[in-house]
Amino acid sequence: MNWIALDGHHETRDFVELRDEAARFANLLKEQGIQPGDIVAGLLPRTPDLATVVLGTLRAGAAYQPLFTAFGPKAIQDRLIMSGAKLVVTDAANSEKLDGVEDCPLVATSANTPQQLVAGDIDFRQTMAAQSLEFVPVLRNGDDLMFMMATSGTTGPAKGVPVPLKALAAFRSYMVEGIGLRDEGVFWNTANPGWAYGLYYALIGPLLLGHATTLVEGPFTVESTYDVISRLGVTNFAGAPTAFRLIIASGAENASQLRDQIRCISSAGEPLNPEVIRWFETELNAPIKDHYGQTETGMLVNNHHGLEHPVRPGSAGYVMPGYSVEVLAEDGSIADLNEPGQLAVKIADSPLLFF
Secondary structure (H helix, E strand, O other), X not given: OEXXXXXXXXXXXXXXXXXXXXXXXXXXXHHOOOOOOOEEEEEOOOXXXXXXXXXXXXXXXXXXXXXXXXXXXXHHHHHHHHHOOOEEEEEOOOHHHHHHOXXXXXXXXXXXXXXXXXXXOEEHHHHHHOOOOOOOOOOOOOOOEEEEEEOOOOOOOOOEEEEEOOHHHHHHHHHHHHOOOOOOOOEEEOOOOOOHHHHHHHHHHHHHOOOOXXXXXXXXXXXXXXXXXXXXXXXEEEEOHHHHHHHHHOOHHHHHHHOOOOOEEEEEOOOOOHHHHHHHHHHHOOOEEEEEEEOOOEEEEEOOOOOOOOOOOOOOOEEOOOOOEEEEOOOOOEOOOOOOOEEEEOHHHOOOOOO
């Protein structure tokens, strides 16, 4: 794992280190009475601690719940009530948000000094240091819970979206066919693991394939993005249209330094417009492709980097292998060509569907 810290320095964690830290955290969970199937929440920035908590939770057979660090106490409270989480792991910068959470579960805080800890909180770093590196992974079934996600909360309190372990098969399909991840090359998905796209495909997806991933702690800026791509030699890049529009606004001169370096770019979150597609092909000589999915289903319809098919700018693309998707007319029948309708997944013919 490549990690760019808030101050800009670069650290790496190899797979042995990731495994050992996951084992330590799994032992910490066992020590605190966390059982397989219990929910462990993480209110953490993009740091190595985040990877430790996610991977260690899964190693212990528990399920991970992401909490976006920009959430306020009410949003956090709603999600913790929904999930029934038994433990929340946070850092000193975010721990005060938990002060206003009613019936808050046990808290473990990663802090630089004891003075940053709230009375009653577990000292994450000190407790981790005392744990064994040995922990036999708890085996689970495909239908057992892996993540407890949540809807956006735009229509009332956030609703739970349980994600079972079998979703890993769908994650793999997207990383190979949608993202076009290859053994060689450097991958960076800028999405925050506090949300589905970042958790599924920035953290778990590449590691699932035994591929390095990249976490950048700081906020998005065009300058820092160009710096990370250049420093790490990123060849496969994923993000949101908002970021791509800011890159375009910074001008073609800045982009020239990275021309021909990036092999492919993936965009998710909202539709790309044709102007963005043309700019990246012209200025960076990099194909940027639209991908569509939801928290509940994972990615469904993509202009795939890993599959050969025609691409029409402005089109969402083709259904991902493992899913059957149709456009339905108002009466529920399959819509005619060029007729607008509702996108629908045919469950019986979608073996990778995990919702």
